[in-house]
Amino acid sequence: MRAPAGSISSSIPPLQIEALVKRFGQVTAVDGITLELRNGECLGLLGPNGAGKSTLIRSIVGRVIPNAGRVAVFGSTANSAAARAALGWVPQELALYPRLTCKENLEAFGRYHGLAGSGLQQAVAWCLDWSSLQDRAGELAKNLSGGMRRRLNMAAGIIHRPRLVLMDEPTVGVDPQSRNRIFEMIEKLHGEGTAIIYTTHYMEEAERLCDRIAIVDRGRIIALGTNEELVENTFASRSQILARFTSPDGGVSAWVEHRGGRLVDSTAEFTVERPTEIAGLLDDAARAGLEVIDVSLRRPNLESVFLHLTGRGLRE
Amino acid sequence: MIFAIIRTAMVSLRRDRAALALSFILPIAFFSIFAVIFGGRRNSVPKITVIVVDEDRSHTSQRLVQGLAREGSLVIRTRPASKNKDTQPPEYTAATAEAAVKAGDAPVALIVPRGFGENPISFRGGQDRPTIQLLNDKSDMVAWQMVAGLLQKVAMTSMPDVMAEQGSKYADRFVGGFTREQRKRMDDGLEQLRQHEDAGTPTEENAASDGPSSGGIIAVKARAVVGENKNNPMVSFYAAAIGVMFLLFTTSGAAGSLLDEADSGTLERVLSSRVTMTTLLTGKLAFSTLLAFSQLVLMFVWAWAVFQLDFLHHIPGFVVMGVCTSFAVGAFGMLLASICRTRAQLGALSTLVILIMSSVGGSMFPRFLMPDAMQKAGLLTINAWAIDGFTKVFWRDEPVSHLWPQVLVLLAIGVVLFVIARRIARRWEYV
Numbered sequence: 001m002r003a004p005a006g007s008i009s010s011s012i013p014p015l016q017i018e019a020l021v022k023r024f025g026q027v028t029a030v031d032g033i034t035l036e037l038r039n040g041e042c043l044g045l046l047g048p049n050g051a052g053k054s055t056l057i058r059s060i061v062g063r064v065i066p067n068a069g070r071v072a073v074f075g076s077t078a079n080s081a082a083a084r085a086a087l088g089w090v091p092q093e094l095a096l097y098p099r100l101t102c103k104e105n106l107e108a109f110g111r112y113h114g115l116a117g118s119g120l121q122q123a124v125a126w127c128l129d130w131s132s133l134q135d136r137a138g139e140l141a142k143n144l145s146g147g148m149r150r151r152l153n154m155a156a157g158i159i160h161r162p163r164l165v166l167m168d169e170p171t172v173g174v175d176p177q178s179r180n181r182i183f184e185m186i187e188k189l190h191g192e193g194t195a196i197i198y199t200t201h202y203m204e205e206a207e208r209l210c211d212r213i214a215i216v217d218r219g220r221i222i223a224l225g226t227n228e229e230l231v232e233n234t235f236a237s238r239s240q241i242l243a244r245f246t247s248p249d250g251g252v253s254a255w256v257e258h259r260g261g262r263l264v265d266s267t268a269e270f271t272v273e274r275p276t277e278i279a280g281l282l283d284d285a286a287r288a289g290l291e292v293i294d295v296s297l298r299r300p301n302l303e304s305v306f307l308h309l310t311g312r313g314l315r316e
Numbered sequence: 317m318i319f320a321i322i323r324t325a326m327v328s329l330r331r332d333r334a335a336l337a338l339s340f341i342l343p344i345a346f347f348s349i350f351a352v353i354f355g356g357r358r359n360s361v362p363k364i365t366v367i368v369v370d371e372d373r374s375h376t377s378q379r380l381v382q383g384l385a386r387e388g389s390l391v392i393r394t395r396p397a398s399k400n401k402d403t404q405p406p407e408y409t410a411a412t413a414e415a416a417v418k419a420g421d422a423p424v425a426l427i428v429p430r431g432f433g434e435n436p437i438s439f440r441g442g443q444d445r446p447t448i449q450l451l452n453d454k455s456d457m458v459a460w461q462m463v464a465g466l467l468q469k470v471a472m473t474s475m476p477d478v479m480a481e482q483g484s485k486y487a488d489r490f491v492g493g494f495t496r497e498q499r500k501r502m503d504d505g506l507e508q509l510r511q512h513e514d515a516g517t518p519t520e521e522n523a524a525s526d527g528p529s530s531g532g533i534i535a536v537k538a539r540a541v542v543g544e545n546k547n548n549p550m551v552s553f554y555a556a557a558i559g560v561m562f563l564l565f566t567t568s569g570a571a572g573s574l575l576d577e578a579d580s581g582t583l584e585r586v587l588s589s590r591v592t593m594t595t596l597l598t599g600k601l602a603f604s605t606l607l608a609f610s611q612l613v614l615m616f617v618w619a620w621a622v623f624q625l626d627f628l629h630h631i632p633g634f635v636v637m638g639v640c641t642s643f644a645v646g647a648f649g650m651l652l653a654s655i656c657r658t659r660a661q662l663g664a665l666s667t668l669v670i671l672i673m674s675s676v677g678g679s680m681f682p683r684f685l686m687p688d689a690m691q692k693a694g695l696l697t698i699n700a701w702a703i704d705g706f707t708k709v710f711w712r713d714e715p716v717s718h719l720w721p722q723v724l725v726l727l728a729i730g731v732v733l734f735v736i737a738r739r740i741a742r743r744w745e746y747v
Contacts, residue, residue, distance in 0.1 A: 024747075058747070061584075061588045062588065063584055063587070063588065063746065063747065064746065064747045065746045065747070081590065084588065084589060084590055085590070087588070089585060089588050091581045091584065091585055092581075093580060093581030094580065094581070095580055095581035095582040095584065095585040096580070096582065097582065098580075109585070109586075109589065112586055112589035112590060112591045113589045113590055114590050156585070157585070160589075
């Protein structure tokens with residue numbers, strides 16, 4: 001079941017952001033972001049805390065008035081009636097009515113989106129099915145488990161069957177089983193052609209769900225592309241060597257830094273042009289008097305890209 | 317260890333402004349309000365307004381009225397307050413005075429009948445004396461009894477010549493009369509007494525008044541012109557007074573859902589749908605109004621069922637006043653919720669404001685027993701206007717058309733508070 005999206009044409013990109021700027025006093029939260037979402041695409045939005053992701057999402061929803069730039073949802077200005085109808089938002093918070101049942105919550109949000117009568121009942125039934133909450137339809141939201149509440153939170157965001165859905169960390173605080181169920185829900189939605197913007201701190205989620213990934217830092221998009229493109233563009237053919245030593249004291253740290261690597265959680269990371277460089281690295285460690293416990297070679301992944309681009313320093 | 321616990325508690329309290337306000341500001345505010353109400357300050361002792369109609373217009377009746385006017389605890393009115401400076405309204409008649417008491421302009425009206433001057437006082441309590449009528453509002457049980465007592469006292473202190481003359485008449489009647497010489501001396505003495513009294517008697521002497529005396533020398537007949545058929549004079553008053561106070565608490569609590577929704581993120585989600593902030597606040601105001609009206613219905617039906625309040629004959633007036641009051645208190649709740657940042661803040665602020673409003677506005681203590689200044693201050697509250705309106709309906713049996721001042725003020729209060737709340741709520745709309 002899909003609700004009609006008004007007069008919005010499918011040839012228009014679901015989302016166009018042009019030179020968006022938002023400042024809060026002296027702080028520039030969004031600094032000239034330009035982005036276009038393709039039809040039916042799932043775009044991952046990654047970034048450290050405070051990078052500007054939430055402000056960007058809230059600008060798309062129309063909750064933030066930008067200082068400059070433009071946001072268009074299927075060609076309509078953000079916060080316009082057409083944009084609101086075409087857009088679904090799943091906030092990170094459990095934005096539900098705790099004393100209403102699952103069904104009543106869905107009905108309430110459906111009515112807020114203009115649904116009524118049999119259309120509303122069909123939408124509620126579809127959402128309960130999509131979120132696997134049919135047998136919990138009469139349960140108060142406050143009595144649901146964390147995973148169920150997350151699923152209901154998502155269902156409430158798409159009750160009006162929008163063609164663009166913004167999901168803000170929808171798997172926070174849920175167990176692996178619930179997370180997997182949520183992935184399946186998102187994949188079903190994606191499979192039906194819904195465009196999705198998905199913000200997360202979990203790299204494996206972005207790798208699994210997203211067609212393209214945008215890494216945001218300090219209010220800007222610093223990398224954009226598919227998972228493979230990001231790795232290729234950041235590391236090219238380089239590989240990573242991971243090594244652990246018996247006594248990761250100050251001597252190890254100094255040596256790792258001297259060799260151009262980084263020490264993360266007692267593990268030294270080195271980026272090398274060729275895998276054969278591993279032999280030279282081990283010889284050098286032995287000469288420095290360091291005893292290696294284990295060593296591995298790996299192809300850089302999204303997390304490598306993310307940490308490489310955003311750094312390892314704490315942001316908060 | 318104990319010191320550490322005290323220190324932690326003190327730091328927490330210092331940073332909780334709401335708790336601080338409840339701990340220190342509310343008691344002081346309450347104390348001050350009740351100190352003023354109960355006459356803690358000398359210049360704010362309440363006075364009783366008495367409408368006086370002198371139908372007799374004799375020398376004696378005028379002396380009586382002048383004597384009453386000199387009483388420090390009474391405000392004597394012989395004609396309505398002038399609405400413009402150039403024309404003076406006509407003096408009260410018995411009919412207009414009764415209407416004025418019914419309308420609540422004064423709690424007591426005193427009608428001095430024709431012929432009073434010919435036979436003003438009696439030492440026997442017989443049927444021969446003319447009777448002064450004391451028209452009163454039954455809801456104010458104190459005022460008319462105080463006026464009745466003062467009337468007897470004034471007769472004793474302001475008309476000694478009349479008393480002496482009446483005494484001589486009794487002597488004539490029962491002793492067989494005075495000789496011509498005795499009569500002449502008596503008349504000379506009475507004339508001197510009249511001249512002395514006409515020259516004026518110091519007010520201070522009259523200010524010290526004893527309480528009302530039963531079986532006094534002036535015949536007085538009290539008649540309730542308001543509430544004469546009411547079973548329980550204060551039930552309708554307290555149904556409205558207590559009702560309004562709790563409506564204020566209920567609606568501020570209901571409006572607090574706005575803060576819960578803002579806190580949980582639900583508000584943002586709702587505002588990202590087709591619902592605008594104006595629509596949302598209007599919906600919440602409508603709900604608060606309905607909730608408050610239901611509460612009022614329950615309160616008055618309970619008063620009808622248990623305390624014999626005549627509810628069924630006053631339903632139109634009740635509906636008009638109930639809807640207007642509910643609307644005003646609903647908007648009041650919306651304003652408080654929009655001002656506050658958290659539920660805790662709302663709880664503290666609403667307790668503070670509502671209790672102060674209720675004490676000044678007459679929900680805890682009838683306004684007509686308060687000093688003038690407090691009565692006027694009460695008009696700044698929703699409580700006062702609502703209670704006045706319900707009193708008109710249930711106590712004075714006034715028609716619905718007479719409720720227009722209360723209706724207008726309550727609706728205006730509701731609209732103004734809602735507009736302010738809407739403006740303040742902009743902080744939730746956009747960043």
